[in-house]
Amino acid sequence: MRPAVEQYLSSPGSHTVHPPKSRQFRGEYSGKFARLAGLLLALVAGVCSSKPALAQVVIAQISDTHICDSTHAPHAATNLNAAVQMINRRVVDAVIVSGDIGEGQSCWLQAKSILANLKAPVHYVPGNHDVHTLDVSTYRSVFGADYYRFTVKFVDIIVVDSQLLGNYTNYSATSPPPLPTYTQAQSAQMLNWMNSIVTQEKSAIGAGHVPIAVQHIPVARDYGFPPDTKPYWIISDPYRTREMNALHALGVKTVLVGHWHSAKIFEWGEITWRDGPSTSWLPWGGTLGFAVHTISPSGAVDTEFVDLPNAVP
Ligand SMILES: [Zn+2]
Ligand SMILES: [Zn+2]
Numbered sequence: 001m002r003p004a005v006e007q008y009l010s011s012p013g014s015h016t017v018h019p020p021k022s023r024q025f026r027g028e029y030s031g032k033f034a035r036l037a038g039l040l041l042a043l044v045a046g047v048c049s050s051k052p053a054l055a056q057v058v059i060a061q062i063s064d065t066h067i068c069d070s071t072h073a074p075h076a077a078t079n080l081n082a083a084v085q086m087i088n089r090r091v092v093d094a095v096i097v098s099g100d101i102g103e104g105q106s107c108w109l110q111a112k113s114i115l116a117n118l119k120a121p122v123h124y125v126p127g128n129h130d131v132h133t134l135d136v137s138t139y140r141s142v143f144g145a146d147y148y149r150f151t152v153k154f155v156d157i158i159v160v161d162s163q164l165l166g167n168y169t170n171y172s173a174t175s176p177p178p179l180p181t182y183t184q185a186q187s188a189q190m191l192n193w194m195n196s197i198v199t200q201e202k203s204a205i206g207a208g209h210v211p212i213a214v215q216h217i218p219v220a221r222d223y224g225f226p227p228d229t230k231p232y233w234i235i236s237d238p239y240r241t242r243e244m245n246a247l248h249a250l251g252v253k254t255v256l257v258g259h260w261h262s263a264k265i266f267e268w269g270e271i272t273w274r275d276g277p278s279t280s281w282l283p284w285g286g287t288l289g290f291a292v293h294t295i296s297p298s299g300a301v302d303t304e305f306v307d308l309p310n311a312v313p
Contacts, residue, residue: 057155060092060120061291063258064100064278066129068107072313073280079311080114083279083290086306090292092120094152098258098276099127099162099216108142123150125159127216127258128168133183136161147190149197155295156204158197158250160215164190165239168217168232176236187239194246201250210299213247213255218273222266226284233260244269254301256293262286263305274303281313288313
């Protein structure tokens, strides 16, 4: 068994830039001008200290790239390339790929080679087209850990493998299929890991960190969306309750997800779920694109859904 890997990509804590603390005025100024200049300086300092440019974390989320799905998404690689170029024109701290990366190992490698052109560091999250019930070791041999924690400035990202929280091999199943024994053991191991980092995360939150989770499959429908009641679209009990308990213990208030290929933001279980759009194809309509999440030290998250202009599935 490969243990979950913890990565610390940058030192904790945010960094702020302040204007020079003192400026020397030379020569003669009238009292009126000095008062005006002082007022302007105070205004500038006030604006800078209330919103320093570096006191936010910007995460771009690419989802459901489905490289090699020639039936649904013949332009998947072209669209992923376009997303990479658009993200490179922005200032982002990290990029997260939230699952359904490709339809097989050679497709994963093609996705990785396109994503290698990103200027920002890229982190992978497995989807149900990448990890099925028994093959998680194949994913790990290509991408490394399928669940792990890493830090971007003051944001702690907790990556969850949602395919260890349900059996998604049969799209048509009308009740949640059970997990094989092997996958049940993997599931328990991941949930144990999540619970084992609670103390560490609590102290990080005490030091000003914001925990955010990322996984492929959302835990619940967005009140009627997708308009299909099959268990394929969400995480079902008992795994849903087990995961929600761990997320609450970790202090998570935001989870980034994919799987629906639709831009959605909704509340469920005292957590805000932010579903990033797909770059590849649209089972439920909508627009191809990616998401950009701007996270403040308070934990507030602002999500922008960015369309890929003229992209077709
Ligand atoms: Zn997908
Ligand atoms: Zn999926």
